[in-house]
Amino acid sequence: MATEVIHLSGAIVVDGETEAADLWSVAGRLTFEKPARAADLRIDGVVLPGLVDVHCHIGMDDAGAVTPDEARRQAIADRDTGVLLVRDAGCPRAPYSTRWLDAEPWAPRMIRSGQHLAIAKRYLRNLPRDIVPEELPDAVAEEALAGDGWVKLVGDWIDRSLPEPDLALLWPDDKLIEAVGRAHALGARVTTHVFSAEGAAQALRCGLDCIEHGTGLDEAMMAEARAKGVAVAPTMIQREHFAEIAAAGRGKYPVWERHFLRLHEERHDQARRLHEAGVKLLVGSDSSTNIPHGDYWAETDLMALAGIAPKAIVEAATYGARAYLGVPGIEEGASADVVVYAADPREDVAVLRAPQAIVLRGAVVAGAVTAGAL
Ligand SMILES: [Zn+2]
Numbered sequence: 444m445a446t447e448v449i450h451l452s453g454a455i456v457v458d459g460e461t462e463a464a465d466l467w468s469v470a471g472r473l474t475f476e477k478p479a480r481a482a483d484l485r486i487d488g489v490v491l492p493g494l495v496d497v498h499c500h501i502g503m504d505d506a507g508a509v510t511p512d513e514a515r516r517q518a519i520a521d522r523d524t525g526v527l528l529v530r531d532a533g534c535p536r537a538p539y540s541t542r543w544l545d546a547e548p549w550a551p552r553m554i555r556s557g558q559h560l561a562i563a564k565r566y567l568r569n570l571p572r573d574i575v576p577e578e579l580p581d582a583v584a585e586e587a588l589a590g591d592g593w594v595k596l597v598g599d600w601i602d603r604s605l606p607e608p609d610l611a612l613l614w615p616d617d618k619l620i621e622a623v624g625r626a627h628a629l630g631a632r633v634t635t636h637v638f639s640a641e642g643a644a645q646a647l648r649c650g651l652d653c654i655e656h657g658t659g660l661d662e663a664m665m666a667e668a669r670a671k672g673v674a675v676a677p678t679m680i681q682r683e684h685f686a687e688i689a690a691a692g693r694g695k696y697p698v699w700e701r702h703f704l705r706l707h708e709e710r711h712d713q714a715r716r717l718h719e720a721g722v723k724l725l726v727g728s729d730s731s732t733n734i735p736h737g738d739y740w741a742e743t744d745l746m747a748l749a750g751i752a753p754k755a756i757v758e759a760a761t762y763g764a765r766a767y768l769g770v771p772g773i774e775e776g777a778s779a780d781v782v783v784y785a786a787d788p789r790e791d792v793a794v795l796r797a798p799q800a801i802v803l804r805g806a807v808v809a810g811a812v813t814a815g816a817l
Contacts, residue, residue, distance in 0.1 A: 448478055450467055457762070471778060475775060488784050489794075501529060514539070521737060528552045555591045557593070562575065576613070583633065584626070587629045597636045632652035653676070656678050682745075757792065
């Protein structure tokens with residue numbers, strides 16, 4: 444239940460330029476105007492818009508869609524890191540959908556990308572909707588209508604039919620271009636899973652809106668992504684797993700093994716260069732099958748370890764991602780979805796690990812401060 448009036452004071456971080464000293468949550472809505480009635484609760488600290496995980500798969504595990512009980516556990520684990528807005532980067536809808544979460548006041552907000560689209564035997568089992576390339580435009584249109592403004596594709600994956608199996612593209616350019624056009628006509632954007640340079644290059648040339656993982660972008664592609672406004676979620680935790688992915692190919696797929704070892708070796712350096720090149724970065728934990736829910740802080744810590752400036756990470760985690768997704772952060776009348784810290788995460792993102800308060804729809808749902816304290 445929302446606390447009727449919460450007074451938030453200290454440093455209210457609206458965006459990269461704007462700060463305020465005081466903010467109130469009144470019946471679940473934010474206002475900069477002091478309400479007539481006294482606050483029921485006051486929380487002091489550095490106040491940020493609720494964190495955003497743009498690549499998070501609430502509602503599935505490696506066997507497919509999970510039960511509502513498991514989806515609830517995943518959603519709460521993510522929320523309790525301060526993540527109050529999730530872009531679900533693809534999830535099966537049967538036999539269980541996560542739509543019911545939209546009506547739950549305790550659940551983080553979700554923007555769904557439909558079920559990820561792939562080709563049989565060209566991605567993980569149980570998770571994607573397998574189609575043939577000719578079906579891509581129609582399938583993208585269907586997923587756009589089933590989701591919340593995004594569609595997720597698998598752009599590259601191992602092709603075991605090659606003489607030397609390696610990462611290879613799934614879709615021909617013409618079908619991809621047509622599919623993106625269909626999504627855009629429906630008001631949806633398209634993001635794609637790509638590890639390889641070929642995958643990133645294709646995403647850029649075919650007009651995709653966003654890139655997941657993006658380990659293959661070189662300097663020229665980074666400049667192109669920046670110029671076109673294509674955002675990249677570098678998924679740092681997933682990059683850490685590339686050594687295991689390489690090991691899985693040992694003795695069987697030597698080209699693939701070498702490819703992943705190189706991507707693994709470059710994982711931090713390449714992420715820092717994305718930042719330095721001015722590419723719009725997003726924070727995506729890729730909580731899914733091999734990464735547990737509630738690991739968001741590992742993602743921001745790894746971005747910092749890679750050499751991305753803390754202020755840029757906070758932007759990517761909060762107001763920058765919200766503006767990109769079109770969801771209000773801290774503004775007059777917006778839902779009171781904020782996180783409060785005793786110190787400033789823009790100086791050290793490790794601060795994100797110790798929230799004073801996580802306020803969702805005007806209710807203190809987690810953190811050191813408990814509802815009722817003054
Ligand atoms: Zn994913």
